[in-house]
Amino acid sequence: MTTFSKQTYESRRAVLRQRVGEGLIVIFGNNEVPYNYPANTYNFCQDSSFVYYFAQKRDGLVGVIDCESGDEWLIGNDIDIDDIVWMGETPSVADMAAEIGVARTAPMARLAELVNEARAKGRTVHFLPPYRHDIQIQIMDLLGIHPSKQKEAASLKLIHAVIDQRACKTAEEVAELEKAAKVGYEMHTTAMHKIREGVSELEVAAEVNRVACAHGYISFPTIFSMHGEILHGIPRDNKLEAGRLVICDSGCEIGSHYTSDNTRTMPVSGKFTQRQKDIYNTVLAAHGHALTIARPGVKWIDVHLAACRVLTERLKELGLMCGDVDEAVAAGAHALFMPHGLGHMMGLDVHDMEALGQIYVGYDDEVRPSTQFGTAFLRCGRRLQEGFVMSDEPGIYFIPQLIDEWRAKGLHKEFINYDKVETYKDFGGIRLEDDILITADGCRLIGERQIPITVEDVEAEMAR
Amino acid sequence: MTTFSKQTYESRRAVLRQRVGEGLIVIFGNNEVPYNYPANTYNFCQDSSFVYYFAQKRDGLVGVIDCESGDEWLIGNDIDIDDIVWMGETPSVADMAAEIGVARTAPMARLAELVNEARAKGRTVHFLPPYRHDIQIQIMDLLGIHPSKQKEAASLKLIHAVIDQRACKTAEEVAELEKAAKVGYEMHTTAMHKIREGVSELEVAAEVNRVACAHGYISFPTIFSMHGEILHGIPRDNKLEAGRLVICDSGCEIGSHYTSDNTRTMPVSGKFTQRQKDIYNTVLAAHGHALTIARPGVKWIDVHLAACRVLTERLKELGLMCGDVDEAVAAGAHALFMPHGLGHMMGLDVHDMEALGQIYVGYDDEVRPSTQFGTAFLRCGRRLQEGFVMSDEPGIYFIPQLIDEWRAKGLHKEFINYDKVETYKDFGGIRLEDDILITADGCRLIGERQIPITVEDVEAEMAR
Numbered sequence: 045m046t047t048f049s050k051q052t053y054e055s056r057r058a059v060l061r062q063r064v065g066e067g068l069i070v071i072f073g074n075n076e077v078p079y080n081y082p083a084n085t086y087n088f089c090q091d092s093s094f095v096y097y098f099a100q101k102r103d104g105l106v107g108v109i110d111c112e113s114g115d116e117w118l119i120g121n122d123i124d125i126d127d128i129v130w131m132g133e134t135p136s137v138a139d140m141a142a143e144i145g146v147a148r149t150a151p152m153a154r155l156a157e158l159v160n161e162a163r164a165k166g167r168t169v170h171f172l173p174p175y176r177h178d179i180q181i182q183i184m185d186l187l188g189i190h191p192s193k194q195k196e197a198a199s200l201k202l203i204h205a206v207i208d209q210r211a212c213k214t215a216e217e218v219a220e221l222e223k224a225a226k227v228g229y230e231m232h233t234t235a236m237h238k239i240r241e242g243v244s245e246l247e248v249a250a251e252v253n254r255v256a257c258a259h260g261y262i263s264f265p266t267i268f269s270m271h272g273e274i275l276h277g278i279p280r281d282n283k284l285e286a287g288r289l290v291i292c293d294s295g296c297e298i299g300s301h302y303t304s305d306n307t308r309t310m311p312v313s314g315k316f317t318q319r320q321k322d323i324y325n326t327v328l329a330a331h332g333h334a335l336t337i338a339r340p341g342v343k344w345i346d347v348h349l350a351a352c353r354v355l356t357e358r359l360k361e362l363g364l365m366c367g368d369v370d371e372a373v374a375a376g377a378h379a380l381f382m383p384h385g386l387g388h389m390m391g392l393d394v395h396d397m398e399a400l401g402q403i404y405v406g407y408d409d410e411v412r413p414s415t416q417f418g419t420a421f422l423r424c425g426r427r428l429q430e431g432f433v434m435s436d437e438p439g440i441y442f443i444p445q446l447i448d449e450w451r452a453k454g455l456h457k458e459f460i461n462y463d464k465v466e467t468y469k470d471f472g473g474i475r476l477e478d479d480i481l482i483t484a485d486g487c488r489l490i491g492e493r494q495i496p497i498t499v500e501d502v503e504a505e506m507a508r
Numbered sequence: 509m510t511t512f513s514k515q516t517y518e519s520r521r522a523v524l525r526q527r528v529g530e531g532l533i534v535i536f537g538n539n540e541v542p543y544n545y546p547a548n549t550y551n552f553c554q555d556s557s558f559v560y561y562f563a564q565k566r567d568g569l570v571g572v573i574d575c576e577s578g579d580e581w582l583i584g585n586d587i588d589i590d591d592i593v594w595m596g597e598t599p600s601v602a603d604m605a606a607e608i609g610v611a612r613t614a615p616m617a618r619l620a621e622l623v624n625e626a627r628a629k630g631r632t633v634h635f636l637p638p639y640r641h642d643i644q645i646q647i648m649d650l651l652g653i654h655p656s657k658q659k660e661a662a663s664l665k666l667i668h669a670v671i672d673q674r675a676c677k678t679a680e681e682v683a684e685l686e687k688a689a690k691v692g693y694e695m696h697t698t699a700m701h702k703i704r705e706g707v708s709e710l711e712v713a714a715e716v717n718r719v720a721c722a723h724g725y726i727s728f729p730t731i732f733s734m735h736g737e738i739l740h741g742i743p744r745d746n747k748l749e750a751g752r753l754v755i756c757d758s759g760c761e762i763g764s765h766y767t768s769d770n771t772r773t774m775p776v777s778g779k780f781t782q783r784q785k786d787i788y789n790t791v792l793a794a795h796g797h798a799l800t801i802a803r804p805g806v807k808w809i810d811v812h813l814a815a816c817r818v819l820t821e822r823l824k825e826l827g828l829m830c831g832d833v834d835e836a837v838a839a840g841a842h843a844l845f846m847p848h849g850l851g852h853m854m855g856l857d858v859h860d861m862e863a864l865g866q867i868y869v870g871y872d873d874e875v876r877p878s879t880q881f882g883t884a885f886l887r888c889g890r891r892l893q894e895g896f897v898m899s900d901e902p903g904i905y906f907i908p909q910l911i912d913e914w915r916a917k918g919l920h921k922e923f924i925n926y927d928k929v930e931t932y933k934d935f936g937g938i939r940l941e942d943d944i945l946i947t948a949d950g951c952r953l954i955g956e957r958q959i960p961i962t963v964e965d966v967e968a969e970m971a972r
Contacts, residue, residue: 077541077550078639078640078863079550079553079728080553080555080556080639080857080863081639081857081859081862081863082639082862082863083859083862084728084729084857084858084859084862085729086541086543086550086551086729087550087729089543089544091544092544125909125910125913128907128909128910129738129739129847129907129909129910130738130739130740131738131739131740131741132735132738132741133909175542175544175545175546176542176641177640177641177642177644177645178641180641180645181641181644181645181655191645244722246721246722246723247722249721250717250718250719250720250721250722251718253714253717253718253721254714254715254717254718255714256714257710257713257714257717258708258710258711258714259710264543264548265548265549265550265551271596274593274594274595274596275593275594275595276594276595277595277596281763299745383593393544393545393548394548395545395547395548398545398546398547398548399542399544399545399546443592443593445589445592445593445597446589446592446593449589
């Protein structure tokens with residue numbers, strides 16, 4: 045069963061065909077990925093652009109659109125009795141094609157013929173940048189392009205057309221994101237209930253993942269760590285210690301493939317210390333400020349910089365930074381504390397469309413990526429449009445190695461009070477993240493209920 | 509920290525070097541695998557042969573052994589400050605090499621030089637059959653062999669040497685398997701406690717996976733389904749229904765990489781019906797019979813056939829089969845009910861060393877694989893040795909499509925009472941699986957406590 049109606053997929057492909065205009069569009073579905081031997085595979089994940097245009101979530105499928113004739117194919121091999129014995133029955137390729145309004149089907153061997161026919165006539169074969177190595181081998185065999193050259197050989201016309209369609213979420217897509225957010229709420233409140241001294245990071249993370257997997261899968265490997273200063277710190281067999289903070293950055297991918305992505309930071313003991321509250325509320329202020337300025341027409345990089353100014357302002361009040369706030373942020377001094385961007389697009393992928401190239405997804409002719417440490421990691425800078433879904437995720441981290449490196453190099457010493465910063469080297473890190481929908485005249489949080497986020501609400505939820 | 513002592517790894521490599529005798533051995537470690545874009549990766553899984561000889565579980569490593577000079581290298585690039593900010597600190601390649609007694613380290617760029625130097629001197633470059641597509645591309649670039657030709661180009665000498673070492677588990681390896689079994693016990697008893705009418709397959713499977721992930725990871729995608737007749741039925745969003753059976757085939761991979769693999773079949777209502785008990789006890793009898801005959805020197809295919817004879821005997825008593833038992837099994841008639849093998853090797857992989865080629869792992873010059881439907885899926889047939897660890901997993905399934913196909917073809921009608929079989933088409937399937945260690949004079953179960961397996965014990969555990 046597909047998530048949306050046949051008409052939705054037909055109309056998406058019609059728009060794509062029109063925008064690309066010429067040639068043969070080939071959208072590769074994903075295949076199973078071997079874990080430790082060919083038959084032992086990871087959880088299957090369909091390619092999200094394939095999901096967007098061709099819906100079906102079986103492995104071994106390729107979608108083809110002829111821009112001139114309008115012909116469409118769903119290409120794949122039907123399964124046999126051995127597959128049925130081991131894996132159960134699945135619909136035929138013909139049934140899957142009919143469900144999404146694709147008129148033609150063919151076995152996989154036909155793909156090379158279609159591609160060769162098009163190339164023989166001098167027509168373009170459009171493909172997206174492949175991130176799976178098996179697809180890279182398939183493209184090499186089809187088109188004679190070595191895997192290392194395929195990213196640059198991918199079709200810019202197709203990339204831009206896909207991004208234009210997928211970037212603005214329709215109401216029915218937002219409804220799916222709301223469902224994912226509901227699971228995300230349960231994941232994070234479960235963490236709040238399970239965190240206590242002596243339980244291991246792995247155990248709590250396993251509980252968080254359980255919630256996601258009961259509704260689908262995790263949208264990315266759960267970050268759950270007392271080492272919040274490691275931006276993507278995976279859970280380890282460390283027992284939670286009273287007095288420490290623990291960061292949980294996690295999300296789900298529900299059956300329709302839409303995702304959630306939230307972060308909360310919690311005190312292991314259930315109560316924040318004053319020092320923790322000071323930094324926490326600084327991050328919370330930046331998180332909230334972004335919500336007041338994000339709207340259509342505003343550049344996301346300006347929202348990012350505005351949030352960084354709020355952080356800097358507060359870090360000055362706490363004696364960790366000094367000097368002029370605007371100058372400090374312009375110089376990138378705040379990136380000692382927040383060495384990443386404010387947020388990224390969200391949708392069918394948790395970093396939406398990142399496989400297509402962040403430079404195309406998040407930037408354009410008007411807004412180019414920054415090369416400055418910190419803001420260089422901002423995955424989107426361009427002007428917001430109604431229907432964009434963004435993560436709003438400021439953070440403050442005390443990373444001993446980075447502090448040592450910057451101090452040794454004397455970086456930004458006019459803006460950073462290194463002596464004071466040294467006393468925070470045992471602090472860890474705090475990040476707070478929610479997903480926001482850009483509306484006609486502003487923005488709103490995705491999710492019926494916001495996961496507890498104020499100091500008081502987090503403490504109250506943990507006490508439940 | 510490595511699982512075993514430096515001496516263990518040194519000695520394993522010394523034996524390997526001696527057995528291969530000449531040329532350069534290259535053992536590729538695994539890399540991260542993209543889920544839906546390059547930076548969003550699946551749970552990292554190191555290659556198990558790499559774990560066996562080089563222990564370290566970071567991505568981006570290759571181990572090299574020069575058989576003639578005895579020189580050994582751990583090849584890999586050290587991480588930089590950006591990696592530390594995002595992923596935290598990891599030991600240097602030099603530290604990792606020292607820990608396992610490897611004298612030389614080099615950055616990844618050196619690998620091609622080492623390989624080219626060896627080839628220039630006409631020496632063999634030994635590699636194992638690659639199952640990951642990124643490694644296939646790496647081998648193609650190193651050796652000019654297309655991915656589709658690499659399986660046959662892999663070194664048979666190396667494959668056999670690795671299998672000879674890994675097949676017989678040492679006491680310290682068995683101790684790790686015992687730890688994995690303990691987690692397996694908890695996974696299955698958790699399933700028994702969580703199964704109840706109205707809960708979804710996905711929810712219970714998520715609980716089972718939670719237990720594994722709190723101690724490491726799942727050793728394979730958990731099979732949890734009311735459709736026991738699908739051999740590898742993955743959990744779906746189906747509500748459990750009273751009166752149905754549900755199968756749980758799952759295991760864990762603990763931190764040391766050793767695995768468990770067990771199967772239990774349970775009644776959703778907590779109580780088996782008489783019809784379910786009859787089939788259940790048939791499978792249980794075959795499971796138990798295997799334990800009485802498996803010992804060093806006995807062929808595993810004979811244990812498989814003996815278990816099949818027990819099944820056939822009992823199925824005759826139930827009126828589902830007829831005719832001479834020995835003839836029925838020789839003809840393969842039982843495979844309508846058990847279309848798979850009795851079991852496979854277990855160890856660092858849940859199907860141990862399957863990536864090296866089942867034909868080499870499970871068969872030899874004396875015992876060749878069967879081509880008969882059912883027994884053809886037996887992953888190991890050769891004579892057992894002390895230290896082998898095998899799964900003992902008979903099953904009985906009523907697969908409507910297979911029943912229809914066999915009946916239409918008139919297959920084995922002298923041994924199968926099709927009219928009676930038709931009345932079981934709604935039954936599902938039952939499989940019971942434990943892992944056994946071949947000892948000096950017999951075998952024993954792995955695991956301090958056996959997961960409840962008799963009808964009475966399963967019902968009692970479910971009532972807890």
